Amino acid sequence: MVPERRLREELIKFGRLCYERHLLVAMDGNLSALLPDGTILCTKAGCHKGFLVDDDLVVIDRKGRKLRGAGNPTSEMLMHLACYEERPDCRAVIHAHPPISIAFTIANVSMARCVLPEVVLTLGTVPTVPYATTGTTSLADKIRPYVRDHDAILMDTHGAVALGTSVLEAFCRLETVEHTALITKTARDLGGAKELDPKEAAHLRSMGLKRYGGPPAAVARADQPGADLPPACVGCSGCANPAPQGVAPRAELKMARVVSQPLVASPVVEAAITHAVLRSLQS
Numbered sequence: 001m002v003p004e005r006r007l008r009e010e011l012i013k014f015g016r017l018c019y020e021r022h023l024l025v026a027m028d029g030n031l032s033a034l035l036p037d038g039t040i041l042c043t044k045a046g047c048h049k050g051f052l053v054d055d056d057l058v059v060i061d062r063k064g065r066k067l068r069g070a071g072n073p074t075s076e077m078l079m080h081l082a083c084y085e086e087r088p089d090c091r092a093v094i095h096a097h098p099p100i101s102i103a104f105t106i107a108n109v110s111m112a113r114c115v116l117p118e119v120v121l122t123l124g125t126v127p128t129v130p131y132a133t134t135g136t137t138s139l140a141d142k143i144r145p146y147v148r149d150h151d152a153i154l155m156d157t158h159g160a161v162a163l164g165t166s167v168l169e170a171f172c173r174l175e176t177v178e179h180t181a182l183i184t185k186t187a188r189d190l191g192g193a194k195e196l197d198p199k200e201a202a203h204l205r206s207m208g209l210k211r212y213g214g215p216p217a218a219v220a221r222a223d224q225p226g227a228d229l230p231p232a233c234v235g236c237s238g239c240a241n242p243a244p245q246g247v248a249p250r251a252e253l254k255m256a257r258v259v260s261q262p263l264v265a266s267p268v269v270e271a272a273i274t275h276a277v278l279r280s281l282q283s
């Protein structure tokens, strides 16, 4: 059990790191950790997570009622309570607004795919929860089945939630989601993100769940074919895998198609380029 004093220091430190790593800005996001007595230490509403001080943290009970501290608990407290309720192994939750990951949800591109071996090994896939208004019971209820099975999730057009057995572990998972989004986006910009061979993906995930653990529901499925990976990752849905564009035609999960188009400049731009070249040749 980590004492309250250290958990306070960790929430302040990882709030700053979330800001420095561009995982949130301004008043975005919120962090929480489970105290030894089962109550929850969380950030208060309306404070900058990059510059947290001890007074920005409040203690709430498992119903969300404030027990100690100044100010109100985070408006997204219901999301944190749902994580602790669904996952008895969870001791810390970080919610942030990582920009590239959010862009994936806005573009309807799923991150619940097997692209990077080490991410499949340690985190599995990252599903997207359908849109619901921030801070509502509806959103908290929507994330419940997802956090039961996953250590990190995305919320459509909103942000990410990462769970951990420690604040550090939750932070690592959040960071991994955004790093994966950046790599996948860059690959797509370069022409397409290929996916892992389904057999290798299943092998890696099974190995990872046994070696590093994960959600208890997922660990229980470690020996099943495909472990906890979505069908689109392990079952060929009509395409040759790994698909060149990372698109399975009949995949249940939404995936945007990558269409490579030649870069064509407009006539105005072309004329300007020609003019500049001619001038440089004349000078």
Ligand SMILES: [Zn+2]
Binding pocket: 028, 029, 076, 095, 096, 097, 134, 158, 159
């Ligand atoms: Zn949010």
